[in-house]
Amino acid sequence: MAAKILLIALLALASSHALASDPSPLQDFCVADMDSKVRVNGFVCKDPTVVKAEDFFSTGLDKAGDTGKKLGSNVTAVNVNKIVGLNTLGISMVRIDYAPKGLNAPHTHPRATEILTVIEGQLFVGFVTSNSDNGNRLFTKMLKKGDVFVFPEGLIHFQFNPGHTNTVAIGALSSQNPGTITIANAVFGSKPPISDEVLAKAFQVDKKTIDWLQAQF
Template identity: 55%
Template sequence: MERSCELLLLALLVAAMAASLPLALAYDPSPLQDFCVADAASDVFVNGLVCKDPARVSAGDFAFSGLHAAGDTANALGSRVTLVDARAVPGLNSLGVSMARLDLAPGGLNPPHTHPRAAEVLTVVEGQMHAGFVAADGTLFARVLSAGDAFVFPRGLVHFEFNFGDRPAVGIAGLGSQNPGLIRVADSLFGATPALTDDVLAKAFRIDAATVQRMKAQFATKK
């Protein structure tokens, strides 16, 4: 009985302190050194990438060349994303940021996808794009962007970019993670390995099994 009373008093004390003190939450811990350049040669698996010995770090670990070059959009989607993350620039490791160049041919699409670990801000530098995202309640937020316009995609929400114009469009994106991740909605569902069952996909999309099989065949050819 005495032990129970002590635990109850402790719980009440913690609750009182929580009610009177501000609560601080953080997504990623702050870096504890100037930099943590990724060591690609390490086979140690951690949440992120192992740091290289600072004595072996050079300016090249923080640099990337190539964003001036147009990505190859000669594919079924008419789009190409050039990602600059911690694998491309080892110096981004632990800093919580990355970037990408998006090229869209006329009629090109960066299909509906999510970045599970990053919010994104897209700036159009050439042409026009129809860009948008879908909120958790199903609301679509979208607009046409011209050169100099920017648009924000909240972390984890499905979003897309489409070039409805007659000339190429280019955008530069900043992402709030060194490894934002990429989940393309259609590819993930119809191209999963092992495959999702036809029954699951048919019921989810309210289509028949024959249509599911045709969809799976489309994505199987892209692997």
């Protein structure tokens, strides 16, 4: 009896894990119909008889992104909003450009694991585990050209270029639309703003500090 209960529990765990990421496609492709008014989890399929090769195509990843922003980095995403043929295929990618001392600020992808490859330059990268599993343990690594690093799904992670030359990285993500939550933007730049009383207590600082931080976003 105990063995049967354990088997059921393992099957339930396996099935829940299978449903945790994008669902598997049930046909060759489901090119997103961005003009459809129907709302589903993903995008409605375009009529396959009008699908073109261009629905699976994009250009521009050879061009450097603008790193002249405050943080000195730029993310060029290639997801289902860029290539409609990615709909239901469970994959997307990004090009990230970093100026010297450029930072891709701490953020999460709520629907995807990311695997990152450094193409040029160097990066200091890291992620933080969840509160309960490993007590917010920090994993970091210095990467050079050709190195690869994985950021598990949903965990806060970052990349920083410590060098004096530009860095380029390519990332692949296990979702057609992984989403991005930049921690500082979400906490201090929400609309409407989170109460300064709540944030002051959460971060154990005074309200003036919170007001100043919110003003930056």
